[in-house]
Amino acid sequence: MCLRAAEIRAFPTLDTLYRKSDEKGLYLEVRPSGGKLWFFKYRVHGTEKRLSFGPWPEVSLAQARDLRDQARRAVRSGKDPLQERKKKKITAKLSAGNSFQSVAEDFIEVKFVGNRKAEATIEKARWFLSHLTGAIGARPIADIEPAELLAALKTIERAGKRETAMRTRAFASRVFRHGVAMSLCKTDPAALIGDALMSPIVKHRAAILDPAGLGELLRAIDEYGGGPIVKIAMQLLPHVFVRPGELRYAKWDEVDWEEAVWRIPADRTKLRRPHSVPLSWQSITLLQELRRHTGWMDWLFPGERSHLKPMCENAINLAFRRMGFPKDVVTAHGFRATASTLLNESGKWHPDAIERALAHGHSNAVRGTYARGQHWDERVEMAQWWSDYLDRLKVGGAVIPIHKLKSVG
Template identity: 55%
Template structure:
């Protein structure tokens, strides 16, 4: 006889489990601890099997009969319900281990880190993943479609971060291609979104390009009354014109004060090529003073809170704002443009030597192949000339301007 809900509620636990049948192989088993579990007994190829259908009262009598009907339907179609359930569980486990976030992390560690990508590049990749994760991070990568990804990118665009949205699309595309290579993806939905995002305007870093204004800026830097390490960073930045990230990640073991060379390893460089910076006498003097403050730690410009991390990426720009200079007047990155402009306009230096000093690659493959090495001797002279030039500007001395051919004007 079929069970009723009232009968099931009335079943009391005994000292050992007991069963009560509902019909067609469905029964409820009552355990000594009071739990009541639904099971279905059936046969496949003459072999008796059991399928758990859930616990009462979470699975009601009506729901248990529904599940029974579904399982019997599978059996009638030649599908073993137990095997089918195991396959679904295995698929769910596979998908859980192959979400977009999981594969993206694997891509960063096994592909980017193993290939020796620059530290800054890897940090950016992790940042792009953090931006995308709320929308698609937990979704199996094979289930992410162009509309899901576009919705995540549109949220970034809504904040006005068009360049970030574009970079995130590119990062996602690399992750999807990695999933395809490793047999866990079928397509790259990011590829379908080429042209779908707002094209950001080219970004130009504000830079001081007038000698008098540059001299005033250098004097303001010398008068800076903030943290001493920040002041040293402000004083050194214009003279070495490396990228801000390369400066703040500088380590004492990379700097040879006796040889007057700062050797930056490939992993810290944007182009993933090692780079050497000649150090002028002015920079050597500043580093000598700075070593008395931070020389006991790893980083030349350590964080204010801990010597185990480098200075924050916003420190120099924040100091410039505190000094009264707006982001449209000068930026830390803009000192590179300042140096490039003045050095080229002086007409004293080979343009290739200037490009090497800026750690730029050559966009012309033939020109790059036949250029004369790294122009080291010329760069040593050029960096000293540049520091001397800045010193004259800072002191307010006469500075002769040059035209584009290097002639006095």
């Protein structure tokens, strides 16, 4: 005799467990605790088994019968509903561990952290991952379709960040290839959608290449009314023209006061080789002033909120914006282009000496190997000449054209 909803509600709670049958193997188990649970009894290969459908009334009579019918169809097709449920739970658990987020984090740990990439490079990889976390981060990497990834990248593109979208796609492609290598997925959907993204508009980092304009900027930096740490960073960067990330992560134990050299370790440079920066007396003076503020810390330029972390990535550029210099006029990275252009225009220095000062690589491997140990004395002289030239520009008045300074010692 089939159960009815009204009588299920009226089943009393007794001191012992009892069961009330519906039909075709479905029954309700009434427990002393007051709970009423649905079960389906069936046989597979001569063995009796039972499958739980959950508690009443969360699972109604009609829903329990529907689940029973599904289970009966599975049994007729030769499947064991209980084993199928266990397989789904295992698959779900494995999928959670093989999400795009978890595979990407493993990729970063193996390829970036494990290979001792620069901290700025590791941060950039995590930044790319952050653009995808919300859309596909929790998805099993093996289930992600090209359209899903494209939708996430198009969101970035519509925000006007074409280059970020392209570079995020390239990062995702590396994660998928890592997943393929680890047998966690079979394909790289990122490789199929490159042509569906708009090409980025090529922009060179803004830099002042005009001596008069550079002098104006240097004077404005000296008059900056913000914090002294950021101010000294802005003052020092034109003299040493290193990459902004190399400046941010500079530590006091890298400065050799006696030799007047700042030695940047290989793991913080773009080319993964040590880079030595000769320090002019102007640079030394600025560092001595900075030591009064941060000399007791590890970082030359610690963050505002915590001295355990370096200065914010955008601190210098934000200071330029507050000073009234827009991003299409001045950037922290732009001082490298400024130095490269004006040093080359001076005609005083060997191009290789300038390239070594900029820590650029060489396309010619033999020439690069030879040049690594060359031009140090010239670079020391060039560093002092460059700082003196910046001082002359900063004084103002009549700006001496760069070509007339060729004979100046």
